[in-house]
Amino acid sequence: DAGVTQSPTHLIKTRGQHVTLRCSPISGHKSVSWYQQVLGQGPQFIFQYYEKEERGRGNFPDRFSARQFPNYSSELNVNALLLGDSALYLCASNTGYDTDTQYFGPGTRLTVL
Amino acid sequence: LAKTTQPISMDSYEGQEVNITCSHNNIATNDYITWYQQFPSQGPRFIIQGYKTKVTNEVASLFIPADRKSSTLSLPRVSLSDTAVYYCLVKGSYIPTFGRGTSLIVHP
Numbered sequence: 292d293a294g295v296t297q298s299p300t301h302l303i304k305t306r307g308q309h310v311t312l313r314c315s316p317i318s319g320h321k322s323v324s325w326y327q328q329v330l331g332q333g334p335q336f337i338f339q340y341y342e343k344e345e346r347g348r349g350n351f352p353d354r355f356s357a358r359q360f361p362n363y364s365s366e367l368n369v370n371a372l373l374l375g376d377s378a379l380y381l382c383a384s385n386t387g388y389d390t391d392t393q394y395f396g397p398g399t400r401l402t403v404l
Numbered sequence: 405l406a407k408t409t410q411p412i413s414m415d416s417y418e419g420q421e422v423n424i425t426c427s428h429n430n431i432a433t434n435d436y437i438t439w440y441q442q443f444p445s446q447g448p449r450f451i452i453q454g455y456k457t458k459v460t461n462e463v464a465s466l467f468i469p470a471d472r473k474s475s476t477l478s479l480p481r482v483s484l485s486d487t488a489v490y491y492c493l494v495k496g497s498y499i500p501t502f503g504r505g506t507s508l509i510v511h512p
Contacts, residue, residue: 295447324500333491333502334448347499381447392438393500395447 293318295384295396303402304372312367312399316384322346323365324393325357326381334381340365341387369401377403408492408503417511422479424506426492429473437468437475438493442505448491452477482510 326334339347340359383393440448
């Protein structure tokens, strides 16, 4: 079985641009969470989606948005990119709403110049 | 939010047992404690999860005292490939909060 997949693997953008990151959860998993991990820090929770609805939101500005599709895949959108948005963006899936046991993808490395 | 505190770094040698302790004083009654392992430029990988007392699987053991304000991840007979960052996670109000983790370096 395939694990959590994310695309693209790496991405370089310039300040002010917009970016869309994609995630496909493990088959059968209905919940997707997004995290931002800055170098040297632990992952910081951005969003959780379950059954296409937002179920949790971390302390991130409105420039960050996400959605979940009927097939449970998800997109994370970031507008008006700042240098500080450079990070590894992680997607995690689990079977239900409970986020206790999460299965992470390899991440998307975003660099903002 | 449930906050976790771990040592920033630890050193060990191949074949030794390593114990990493995490404190989580504000853990809620229904919170589980989950540990993850992360290698550079990869996503965290689930290691073990527990609620109280002791849990053991094929890679680690997790010890949780009765007050549940801390937990200890035990890695038996570590190898060089166990060099990684280890995070304990307590969900807390549906907002999972990772700390900075413990960077474990295993020496030959």
